[in-house]
Amino acid sequence: MKITDVRIYPFDTGRIGGRVRAVAEIVIDDILLIRDIKVIESKHGGLFINFPKKKSSSNRFLEIVEPLSKEFAEEVRRAVVDKYKELININLEENLD
DSSP states (O other): OOEEEEEEEEOOOGGGTOOEEEEEEEEETTTEEEEEEEEEEOTTSOEEEEOOEEEOTTSOEEESSOOSSHHHHHHHHHHHHHHHHHHHHHHHHHHHO
């Protein structure tokens, strides 16, 4: 499986004390779209992702999409984080001009 597209939608909750920086979508093999992947900044400044989740009737969060291999999970994380950093750098450069 190959990630064929990544879209980032900045959604910075930092002003209200949150750590979500963006929401992402990925397309796999041009046939599967996964939405609502959250880009989150850790307390130490690093970035990680959370796959889509829903709240169950017992108030537990269950993953809707769950990668079954660590390698694929890392591939998705790297693709999303790299695209987010690219978008942020482009926006910073535009603001400097």
